[in-house]
Amino acid sequence: MSERTVYITTPIYYVNDRPHIGHCYTTLLGDVTARFHRLMDPTPGSTFFLTGTDEHADKVVTSAAAHGVTPQQWADRNAAEFEKAFAFMNSSHDDFIRTTQDRHKSKVLEYIRALQKRGDIYLGDYTGWFDASQEEYLTETAAKEANYVSPVTGVPLVKKTEKNYFFKLSAYEARLKDHFAKHPGFVQPEARRNEVLGRLNELRDIPISRAITDDPTSQWGIKMPDDPTHRIYVWIDALFNYLSVVDTDARRKYWPASVHFIAKDILWFHAVIWPALLMALHDSDAKYGFVQLPTAVYSHAYWVREGRKMSKSLGNFVSIEVLQAYAARYGLDAVRWYLITQGPQGATDADFSHAKFVEVYNAELANGIGNCASRVSNMIEKYFGGSTPAIGAASTRVHAACADAGGKVATALKSLDTHAVTSLAVAIIREVDAYINDTQPFKLAKTVDQNPAAKDDLGAILANCAEAIRIASVLMSPAMPQKMAQLWQAWSCTPAPGAPLASLCTFAGPHSLKPGQKIAKGDALFMRADPAEAPPA
Ligand code: MSP
Numbered sequence: 033m034s035e036r037t038v039y040i041t042t043p044i045y046y047v048n049d050r051p052h053i054g055h056c057y058t059t060l061l062g063d064v065t066a067r068f069h070r071l072m073d074p075t076p077g078s079t080f081f082l083t084g085t086d087e088h089a090d091k092v093v094t095s096a097a098a099h100g101v102t103p104q105q106w107a108d109r110n111a112a113e114f115e116k117a118f119a120f121m122n123s124s125h126d127d128f129i130r131t132t133q134d135r136h137k138s139k140v141l142e143y144i145r146a147l148q149k150r151g152d153i154y155l156g157d158y159t160g161w162f163d164a165s166q167e168e169y170l171t172e173t174a175a176k177e178a179n180y181v182s183p184v185t186g187v188p189l190v191k192k193t194e195k196n197y198f199f200k201l202s203a204y205e206a207r208l209k210d211h212f213a214k215h216p217g218f219v220q221p222e223a224r225r226n227e228v229l230g231r232l233n234e235l236r237d238i239p240i241s242r243a244i245t246d247d248p249t250s251q252w253g254i255k256m257p258d259d260p261t262h263r264i265y266v267w268i269d270a271l272f273n274y275l276s277v278v279d280t281d282a283r284r285k286y287w288p289a290s291v292h293f294i295a296k297d298i299l300w301f302h303a304v305i306w307p308a309l310l311m312a313l314h315d316s317d318a319k320y321g322f323v324q325l326p327t328a329v330y331s332h333a334y335w336v337r338e339g340r341k342m343s344k345s346l347g348n349f350v351s352i353e354v355l356q357a358y359a360a361r362y363g364l365d366a367v368r369w370y371l372i373t374q375g376p377q378g379a380t381d382a383d384f385s386h387a388k389f390v391e392v393y394n395a396e397l398a399n400g401i402g403n404c405a406s407r408v409s410n411m412i413e414k415y416f417g418g419s420t421p422a423i424g425a426a427s428t429r430v431h432a433a434c435a436d437a438g439g440k441v442a443t444a445l446k447s448l449d450t451h452a453v454t455s456l457a458v459a460i461i462r463e464v465d466a467y468i469n470d471t472q473p474f475k476l477a478k479t480v481d482q483n484p485a486a487k488d489d490l491g492a493i494l495a496n497c498a499e500a501i502r503i504a505s506v507l508m509s510p511a512m513p514q515k516m517a518q519l520w521q522a523w524s525c526t527p528a529p530g531a532p533l534a535s536l537c538t539f540a541g542p543h544s545l546k547p548g549q550k551i552a553k554g555d556a557l558f559m560r561a562d563p564a565e566a567p568p569a
Pocket residue numbers: 042043044045046047049053054055057058086270271272273293294295296297298333334335336342376
């Protein structure tokens with residue numbers, strides 16, 4: 033049994049939208065991180081990865097009506113689109129939560145009841161600026177700053193007053209501040225943490241319900257316990273998904289979440305409201321003693337397209353269809369690689385540009401690991417009949433490039449930095465290329481007839497290269513599981529199930545290529561791309 037479990041989540045996406053690069057990216061970030069954790073600790077069930085859909089938004093009702101179906105039918109249809117999109121992206125989530133499922137709804141009611149019992153929920157009046165496109169209220173200051181239009185979509189805000197149940201967020205300000213002070217890694221990256229800290233003052237209580245009227249829109253959602261005239265505000269319902277999914281006897285061990293991956297748009301909900309709800313729930317009843325705060329909320333920046341913000345009005349989203357067209361031409365793993373290595377981890381937006389895609393594809397994949405693996409396996413086939421030569425005294429520059437790869441991955445994952453791992457893999461491949469250029473094994477091969485001792489040197493050079501490529505391939509495998517599996521098959525080095533990453537990444541270690549082991553050239557992993565060719569979509 034593993035000592036500690038890892039629990040990774042993504043936002044649950046509004047079921048009304050069509051899946052696009054933003055949704056696919058955050059889910060991919062969760063997927064790649066989960067795959068790394070499963071490699072580090074292969075104990076079955078030690079990592080749990082969750083994604084899903086948020087279905088109680090008002091827009092679901094209006095769209096359903098426009099399409100002549102019920103809100104539930106509309107949600108079913110669109111949730112299926114997200115499931116298909118993430119299956120296409122080869123996401124390895126362990127569960128897919130839909131907020132219209134009974135397992136979630138019944139838990140939300142239980143949590144709200146517990147908060148009521150504790151006295152953290154009361155009925156009051158709320159007046160505010162409502163952003164219908166985001167299903168959220170803005171404070172007077174925030175609304176003024178945004179010129180009374182939605183800061184996200186530009187839709188005009190509407191002033192509304194309603195009777196609401198309120199959550200006593202204000203009562204948690206001091207404890208939240210304390211938590212931030214004691215856990216500097218709670219909100220990452222640093223820039224986002226500072227943003228939250230800058231606003232963590234004079235917190236007001238927040239409405240957590242909406243009145244139910246004759247308007248069918250207002251009837252969609254989870255009803256407040258013991259009050260059929262109110263439904264639970266979609267955001268409160270949604271946040272609870274992270275807990276409801278694992279609040280079962282078999283899964284409670286996963287809580288607290290290791291990381292909630294989100295983007296900067298929904299930071300406040302995750303960094304302030306969510307932890308306050310959890311604190312309140314924790315204190316409400318002894319049975320919620322396990323409800324500690326998540327270890328980290330990681331809020332990445334945004335994808336933009338060809339330098340421009342993506343928006344409905346511009347109609348320029350990189351849709352799932354665009355990603356599928358790229359995958360059809362360059363392979364799905366190339367798309368995963370581009371998104372994960374060039375994506376907006378950290379606080380700076382990232383650009384989805386065709387020219388950049390082709391540049392990265394050629395440099396790191398076709399001319400990178402693809403060409404490097406084919407060069408080395410070619411030579412092993414040609415000079416050693418496809419049988420791995422002995423590695424000799426392995427103290428080469430490629431050996432040095434692989435030093436402590438397992439330790440480096442562990443450190444990078446602690447700071448949620450998958451870029452550090454993919455960059456390490458790229459650096460190893462560059463080192464192999466440079467080593468081949470330095471040692472010129474193809475020239476050395478020509479001297480073997482006159483000088484048989486040179487054959488050992490030649491063998492050692494190629495075995496060092498192959499071993500370094502194997503390690504790079506392990507490091508690249510969470511991002512490119514299919515392509516790396518193809519390479520491992522040709523090289524007969526598929527990692528044994530249950531082999532932990534630290535030993536898989538040890539140069540000339542227990543899982544290294546052994547002398548005599550068959551290495552076949554196999555099909556090219558990546559064909560070179562023509563930069564002049566028009567984008568696929
Ligand atoms: N339903 C809420 C989240 C509830 S979580 C308890 C929601 N849904 S959403 O469909 O709007 O998804 C927002 C998330 O999608 C972002 O936080 C991010 O993960 C992803 N992205 C949406 N657009 C994006 C970009 N342009 N770039 C990167 N990711 C973005 O908010």
